[in-house]
Amino acid sequence: MAEEFQEDLLSVTDRLAAEALIVDVGAFEGPLDLLLTLSRTQKVDLRQISILALARQYLAFVEKAKQLRLELAADYLVMAAWLAFLKSRLLLPPDPLAEGPSGEELAAHLAFQLERLQAMREVAAKLMARDQLGRDFFACGITEDVTRVRRVTYTATLLDLMQGYARIRTRDDFRPFVMDRDAVMTMEQALDRMRGLIGYAGEWTDISSYMPDGWTADPGRRRSATAATFAASLELAKEGHIDIRQSDTFAPIQIRKRT
């Protein structure tokens, strides 16, 4: 009871915080950056942060963005899915038979990542605040005026060298700019395809069965098609056309038409 009550309380403040963040979602450099900002609202040492609370805050943020019909990049949704999974792992009593890392281990690693990113930002600021050559201290203003011996030497930079090599090795590839989409399936393509098919999906179906013909044999094409199909499924789920589920980490992802 008390736990439930607290969760509600949390989600109210979370929702308020989420609303404030949504205004400048463009200012975040991806999910980890957003998580770090969210973690500051807990006002504790990063080492004592509650990952569970953080997961709730993040999910509230994504939920709010959905309500406002805001476009969130796919990696935000992937992180949301992962955090939802983590949340469930943290709340459920540990299953001794379950394979893979425990919820605590995953949470500890996320906390580590946040602390490390925060630390890198702090030292980056410290670095830039140092006295800098040409701004705070200076090299000799003149290059020596003694001109006794004149010898011509030639120089080149590593960049010249690499660009030179790249130029030769790709000369044959050069042609007027066209987008090579041969081995790349875009999310738009996958979306178009799935919209046509989804009407028939009354039962739970593995999303791998939505992969287009001819895209499964070649590993490169298969990888691209898998990514595009998955991203498209998230998009369709977001739009409310389908339900999506996955029973376990790395288990098949299944979808069905929402009724």
Place this chain on the structure above:
Amino acid sequence: MAEKDEKSLFEAPPMAEQERMVEAILFATAEPVTVRELEARMPHGSDPAEAIVHLRKRYEGRGINVVKVDDAWAIRTAPDLGFLMQKETVEVRKLSRAAIETLAIVAYHQPVTRAEIEEIRGVSVSRGTIDQLIELEWIRFGRRKMTPGRPVTFVVTQEFLDHFGLESARDLPGLKELRAAGLLDNRPPPGAMLAASEDDETEDEDQSELF
């Protein structure tokens, strides 16, 4: 007689004279100069390392100082007098936040691969960020990593140390604390098996081509 002449020909100049020579060479060279270079340019038998010790002492507290950069030496103005130098200041190209963070990650985690930078920042490193840092000569390619795929690594350069007034990468601010806190460890995500890390490698490599 001839023997004596020959001897004096190879005798090193007195230390005071060697100090003058080092002073002149460091003054005339914008880039830091290594002891080995000094040795090559000074008369046979000179001991530039000792001359530098004297010279450095002589310039203590002066308007210009002898500073160590990596394994080389340079003369630089004292940092507290920067305010006099407005005229000399060249506008440094403003670095993006991504570039600054990437630079810090290379400095503190070197040698570091592109995939590791991305793992720490949580986003992919945009084209041009690395390019810009290489062009500034603040980072360069290091040894390849002995992991699957043998990815190239990045390390910071002597120019980087010179620019930020660091004697060596060990003097980076807060380095000890970060190391003590374990924040510089390469900690793989839990459950990442060898196979998984191999997968990651290829994934990271091909990312820019897929999307």
Place this chain on the structure above:
Amino acid sequence: MAEKDEKSLFEAPPMAEQERMVEAILFATAEPVTVRELEARMPHGSDPAEAIVHLRKRYEGRGINVVKVDDAWAIRTAPDLGFLMQKETVEVRKLSRAAIETLAIVAYHQPVTRAEIEEIRGVSVSRGTIDQLIELEWIRFGRRKMTPGRPVTFVVTQEFLDHFGLESARDLPGLKELRAAGLLDNRPPPGAMLAASEDDETEDEDQSELF
């Protein structure tokens, strides 16, 4: 009270401090600096003319001296040490495109024969280009190839590695890495993506082998 504050605000720094300031300004400025300019840049009430007298004395007989140029002042190396500066007067020119490309091919494909270089570049390599690279001590002759005619090969030198800040030629980034760093703009031809990335792999491993 206010008057007193104002006065102390404008009080000139001690002469030793003024000397430091003049020292730093003269060192960091390319052109000789006039007393009037010094006055304008130093705190109100400073007496740069006197500071110069002290400074000049301090540098008497040193490796660098304070010298008068017209009505302005500058720091210059002592005239008797000019012989040490010969190295500073080399004129540096950019390497030609043909030379850079040839050098790059040697670095990436070594040991490589002249015929192989020509095949990769698609044009013949002039004698002068190879000579120039050898003279720069960036490439040298390697082993003869065990193919008919036993042609000589070229490899890069330690000087090359030093100049380009590389620990070994194997640390040079592959095509895929060049592309990832944004140094390579065009994409591979359609369908070649997989084949190309496999190629890259072997290239990284067997850089010495020609494919």
